[in-house]
Structure formats: C-alpha cells, structure tokens
Amino acid sequence: MNSQTVLTLGQDSLEVMLMIAGPLLLVALIVGLLISILQAATQINEMTLSFIPKVLAIFGTLLLLGPWMLSTLVDYTTRLISSIPNVIG
Numbered sequence: 001m002n003s004q005t006v007l008t009l010g011q012d013s014l015e016v017m018l019m020i021a022g023p024l025l026l027v028a029l030i031v032g033l034l035i036s037i038l039q040a041a042t043q044i045n046e047m048t049l050s051f052i053p054k055v056l057a058i059f060g061t062l063l064l065l066g067p068w069m070l071s072t073l074v075d076y077t078t079r080l081i082s083s084i085p086n087v088i089g
Contacts, residue, residue: 001087009080009087016076020069024058031057 035050062069 005087012076012080016072019072023065023069024061027057027061028054 031054032050035053039045039049
C-alpha cells in the first residue's frame with residue numbers, strides 16, 4: 001500500500017461525505033437564512049423560532065433524499081470492502 005492509494009481512499013471518502021451531508025447542510029443554511037431575515041424584519045428574537053423550522057426542513061430532506069443517501073453510502077462501502085485485496089497486496 002503506497003501513499004497514492006491512501007490519498008485516493010481519503011479523497012473518495014471525503015467526496016462521499018460531502019455528497020451525503022451537502023444537501024442537509026444546504027437546506028439548514030437556506031432555512032436559517034430565511035428565518036433570520038424574517039426575525040430581522042419583525043424584530044422577534046426567539047431561539048426556538050429558528051431551531052424548529054430547521055429540524056423540520058432537515059427531517060423532510062431526509063425523507064426525500066434518504067434512499068439516495070443510503071444507496072450512495074452502501075455503494076461506497078461495497079467498493080471499499082471489495083478493494084481490500086487490491087490495497088493489501
């Protein structure tokens with residue numbers, strides 16, 4: 001196992017992590033921004049007002065994208081496990 005193999009495995013794992021976490025983080029960012037604009041316009045400073053919509057939006061995103069996220073993770077894990085003989089020797 002050489003350094004190029006380790007770098008490739010690390011790069012692939014970071015890519016899969018970003019693909020899986022990216023949509024959730026993007027939805028949380030957009031909902032948080034919209035709620036912040038609403039709070040600034042109405043001058044309501046309530047912490048739960050920003051927390052509850054984010055949780056609901058992330059839950060909805062998980063319901064919609066959950067199967068795709070799971071299949072992406074399973075495909076990556078399958079590729080990783082099947083490449084063990086090539087990595088070892």
